[in-house]
Amino acid sequence: MTSMTITEKILARASGKDQVAPGDVVFANVDKAMMHDVSGPGAKVVLDEVAKEKGEIKIWDPSRVFMAEDHFVPCSDVQAAGNMETMEKMAKDWGITRYYRFGKGQHGICHTLATEDALVLPGEVYTGGDSHTNTAGALGLFAVGLGHTDLAYVLLNGKIWFRVPETILFKIDGPMPDHSMAKDLILKIIGQIGVDGANYKTMQFAGSTVTEMEMDERLTLTNMSTEAGAKNGIIEPDEKTFEHIDSRTQEKYTPVYGDSDCHYVETLNFDGSKLEPMVARPFSPQNVCPVREVSNIEIDRAYIGSCTGAKIQDLREAAKIMKGNKVKVRTEVLPAAQSIYKKAIDEGLISIFVDSGALIGPSTCGACCGAHMGVLGKSEVCVSTTNRNFPGRMGHVESQTYLASPKTVAASAITGKITDPRDLSGKM
Amino acid sequence: MITKFRGRVHKYRENVDTDVIIPGKYLKEMDPLKLAQHALEGLDTEFVKKVKPGDFIVAGRNFGCGSSREHAPIALRYSGIKAVLTPSFARIFYRNAVDGGHLIPIEITNETYEQIADGDEIEIDLEKHTVVNITQETEYGIKAFPELIMKILEAGSLFKYDQMK
Ligand code: SF4
Numbered sequence: 051m052t053s054m055t056i057t058e059k060i061l062a063r064a065s066g067k068d069q070v071a072p073g074d075v076v077f078a079n080v081d082k083a084m085m086h087d088v089s090g091p092g093a094k095v096v097l098d099e100v101a102k103e104k105g106e107i108k109i110w111d112p113s114r115v116f117m118a119e120d121h122f123v124p125c126s127d128v129q130a131a132g133n134m135e136t137m138e139k140m141a142k143d144w145g146i147t148r149y150y151r152f153g154k155g156q157h158g159i160c161h162t163l164a165t166e167d168a169l170v171l172p173g174e175v176y177t178g179g180d181s182h183t184n185t186a187g188a189l190g191l192f193a194v195g196l197g198h199t200d201l202a203y204v205l206l207n208g209k210i211w212f213r214v215p216e217t218i219l220f221k222i223d224g225p226m227p228d229h230s231m232a233k234d235l236i237l238k239i240i241g242q243i244g245v246d247g248a249n250y251k252t253m254q255f256a257g258s259t260v261t262e263m264e265m266d267e268r269l270t271l272t273n274m275s276t277e278a279g280a281k282n283g284i285i286e287p288d289e290k291t292f293e294h295i296d297s298r299t300q301e302k303y304t305p306v307y308g309d310s311d312c313h314y315v316e317t318l319n320f321d322g323s324k325l326e327p328m329v330a331r332p333f334s335p336q337n338v339c340p341v342r343e344v345s346n347i348e349i350d351r352a353y354i355g356s357c358t359g360a361k362i363q364d365l366r367e368a369a370k371i372m373k374g375n376k377v378k379v380r381t382e383v384l385p386a387a388q389s390i391y392k393k394a395i396d397e398g399l400i401s402i403f404v405d406s407g408a409l410i411g412p413s414t415c416g417a418c419c420g421a422h423m424g425v426l427g428k429s430e431v432c433v434s435t436t437n438r439n440f441p442g443r444m445g446h447v448e449s450q451t452y453l454a455s456p457k458t459v460a461a462s463a464i465t466g467k468i469t470d471p472r473d474l475s476g477k478m
Numbered sequence: 479m480i481t482k483f484r485g486r487v488h489k490y491r492e493n494v495d496t497d498v499i500i501p502g503k504y505l506k507e508m509d510p511l512k513l514a515q516h517a518l519e520g521l522d523t524e525f526v527k528k529v530k531p532g533d534f535i536v537a538g539r540n541f542g543c544g545s546s547r548e549h550a551p552i553a554l555r556y557s558g559i560k561a562v563l564t565p566s567f568a569r570i571f572y573r574n575a576v577d578g579g580h581l582i583p584i585e586i587t588n589e590t591y592e593q594i595a596d597g598d599e600i601e602i603d604l605e606k607h608t609v610v611n612i613t614q615e616t617e618y619g620i621k622a623f624p625e626l627i628m629k630i631l632e633a634g635s636l637f638k639y640d641q642m643k
Contacts, residue, residue: 088506129507211626
């Protein structure tokens with residue numbers, strides 16, 4: 051038998067095969083599925099059509115499905131509210147009990163909930179109706195985003211087709227300097243390979259820099275594998291993975307690892323010790339340069355939010371910089387889940403943000419996708435911990451977003467200009 | 479399945495992303511005709527005025543990058559677009575186009591992309607794997623579809639393919 055990568059092994063197991071190779075098309079059984087308030091109502095439209103022909107439909111396994119209200123909550127208008135009513139009906143009709151509702155206990159951004167509450171486990175196939183479903187791959191599973199027709203198909207059949215992807219191995223070694231974060235690393239990678247650099251492929255991250263990272267940081271890497279076009283991002287599980295999961299769930303799982311001699315279509319090496327703060331300029335995540343190259347640019351807004359940049363470690367790093375300082379521009383902080391919000395309160399981070407003058411928002415997608423709660427005006431320039439800066443992403447089509455790490459965004463909020471956290475002391 | 483299509487070309491750049499195809503603020507909308515009114519709004523506000531049923535988009539590589547929103551191929555479909563021709567698609571957009579039965583995603587070479595001009599009239603032949611440029615009186619090849627994709631396209635969508643099995 052030929053050796054396989056972790057992604058190939060998971061897909062082989064899920065499709066009942068001993069062996070798969072890149073390029074094979076398989077129907078894989080799905081272990082978990084997710085939908086939110088955009089993809090959920092979309093999937094319902096598709097399933098309602100199916101029901102017209104088949105009569106009443108039943109979804110394959112409600113216990114393997116979870117739903118989150120995150121994009122348009124608290125409801126921005128009656129249309130959004132109507133979609134939440136649709137979600138409520140779906141949960142009831144289909145018997146989905148893992149349903150995260152804003153203002154009702156734990157809630158937040160779907161991808162954050164998936165890992166924060168360990169809803170998905172190493173070795174699994176996890177499909178979600180959102181492109182950043184990739185995020186959960188940091189726990190050693192095949193996590194992949196789908197549109198709502200595919201999602202509806204999964205809900206009905208518990209399986210879906212995949213072309214087995216080639217894997218690119220990103221091997222990053224060396225101790226990461228204090229001023230850098232995983233965001234700087236993934237921006238550097240996307241700057242190098244481009245927004246289609248990993249199209250149809252797997253981005254696997256390994257090396258001592260990754261091993262040393264906390265889970266929250268690893269999640270930033272897999273989250274933005276989407277911005278390089280990857281089918282999935284993945285990191286082989288280790289002690290930190292097991293600790294993360296076992297402290298959150300009793301569920302059993304079987305970790306999967308690639309064979310030591312498995313084939314990667316390409317291996318790209320990076321020196322983690324040489325990382326410096328990076329930024330993606332408008333209007334593409336591949337428009338990457340060191341923060342210091344654009345440090346004269348004045349900003350109107352600073353945004354700390356999203357599944358990429360509002361996990362507890364992101365908030366901790368931002369708070370360290372903001373402590374005792376006042377923000378010069380309008381700054382928003384939206385913790386990515388209610389449990390993170392609570393931790394941020396317990397650790398005193400929220401007080402630091404409020405004392406600095408920032409606004410604290412609810413745990414939702416907020417302005418990340420230009421939906422509501424802080425969208426950008428025509429002439430506004432924003433530095434943001436989110437993952438995309440295409441035209442109109444966060445508001446007006448001419449508004450400008452610079453993507454950066456939570457440290458860089460915090461430093462910039464204080465100076466009113468895009469600022470490398472290393473250069474902060476002289477400017478305060 | 480009809481395998482020949484004729485229409486006019488709307489030509490765009492590379493990396494046309496889902497945020498410009500249909501901005502995030504419209505994602506609450508489930509009515510495809512309403513989505514179509516905002517198709518490509520972030521890139522070309524004239525598009526919805528000039529597009530005719532059966533037209534094509536010819537674009538640079540990585541078409542449809544960004545989000546998983548199926549609203550993107552739906553908005554294009556209901557605006558009248560039949561097929562998108564590009565050197566490469568972003569993966570979720572490609573899946574959505576095929577599985578949802580919204581658009582025919584056709585892969586062409588970079589040279590073909592360079593040669594086709596905005597406003598050209600072209601005819602796509604899926605059986606012969608060719609594009610005839612009627613305006614320029616030239617012909618180009620297109621990439622054959624993988625077996626499963628062809629079957630889903632023939633059936634009309636992933637669900638229809640399933641019923642046929
Ligand atoms: S926070 Fe932004 S990137 Fe993450 S799921 Fe929400 S809209 Fe998508």
